[in-house]
Amino acid sequence: AEGGSAEAGKTKSATCAACHGMDGNSVNPEWPKLAGQHESYIVKQLMNFKNDERVNATMTPQAKPLSDQDMADLAAYFSSQAVKPGEADQAKVTLGEQVYKGGNNASGVAACAACHGPTGAGNPASNFPSLHGQQTTYVKNQLMAFRKGERANDAGKMMRNIAANMTDAEIDAVAEYIAGL
Ligand code: HEM
Ligand code: HEM
Missing domain, CATH: 1.10.760.10 (Cytochrome c-like domain)
Known part of the structure; x- marks a missing residue:
């Protein structure tokens, strides 16, 4: 997203970190990693949650209060973090x-x-x-x-x-x- 500041996003990300991890690498397997995700995709998802185009009981209330600038900053921050790969079940x-x-x-x-x-x-x-x-x-x-x-x-x-x-x-x-x- 244009105009996103990773530095401002880091400050705003404290509540998100509880689930998505400080560096965007979540620990709980039901919570997505945001590290390394594209800014434009993160912004789109946050807009979709805010507008009820994507429905999730946990994320909807998180997204509702965010301004366009908040979304751009949060996306810039999480996108700038390195994703840590997981481990695949080799049998599958x-x-x-x-x-x-x-x-x-x-x-x-x-x-x-x-x-x-x-x-x-x-x-x-x-x-x-x-x-x-x-x-x-x-x-x-x-x-x-x-x-x-x-x-x-x-x-x-x-x-x-x-x-x-x-x-x-x-x-x-x-x-x-x-x-x-
Ligand atoms: C999904 C961002 C706070 C739990 C997502 C997605 C984004 C996001 C962008 C979609 C990811 C994707 O499509 O790959 C944020 C931001 C937050 C925040 C910026 C802070 C403002 C939280 C918190 C929790 C949480 C506090 C837990 C209490 C989840 C869960 C999903 C999700 C469970 C998956 C929803 C689903 O299954 O559709 N979040 N999040 N998030 N987030 Fe957050
Ligand atoms: C989103 C998996 C094929 C286009 C996603 C997501 C998953 C996924 C898990 C959600 C990502 C997230 O929430 O972070 C797969 C798998 C595929 C496949 C396993 C093959 C079986 C494709 C193909 C296309 C495509 C062929 C293009 C024609 C998209 C798009 C989204 C998406 C546009 C984002 C939707 C949105 O804006 O919410 N895919 N995908 N995918 N995929 Fe795929």
Whole structure:
């Protein structure tokens, strides 16, 4: 986001740190890491929570009082932090890697790498979020929420259409692969 100050964001991030970690590396697997995430994506999510376009009982009240400047500053701060990768369950990474890199032609699952990149870096210009090192449980929860249509803030239904065709086993495996990316 334009005009975000990482220094100001650091000061404003004290309440966020309780869940997302001081440096944006959360510890609880249900809470997403924000470290290294693109500024534009963080701002979009905070706007979506504030406008009730993305609904979450925990985050909605956090986002409501934030001004545009607060969002830009918080995004600049968390984006400037280095993400610490997690550990993948090695029993699941073979299927996870296959889904991530190749999708599933038979069931119509697009390759994640096409948008999120081979290393999970995403693409800030298109607002495709970074996924690498993201918490396994958080990723699973998001894919299941997209599949059920409970998370519906993806432009053009990109993620809802993909998740709709994913099996539980594919979701589980790709989440493990992403954690270790
Ligand atoms: C999700 C930022 C405070 C718990 C998110 C996301 C952002 C964010 C950008 C979306 C991440 C993504 O899509 O990858 C912030 C900021 C905060 C804050 C800037 C401070 C102003 C908190 C606090 C808690 C919390 C205090 C815990 C009490 C969560 C949870 C999610 C989330 C559980 C995932 C929601 C879901 O499953 O859809 N937060 N957060 N956050 N945050 Fe926060
Ligand atoms: C968001 C996973 C394929 C575009 C996400 C999120 C996850 C995810 C977990 C939420 C990130 C977060 O909350 O931090 C996957 C997986 C894929 C896949 C596992 C393959 C099976 C794709 C493809 C595209 C795409 C092929 C582009 C056509 C997006 C976009 C968002 C997103 C635009 C952000 C939605 C928003 O603004 O809230 N993806 N993705 N993804 N993905 Fe994917």
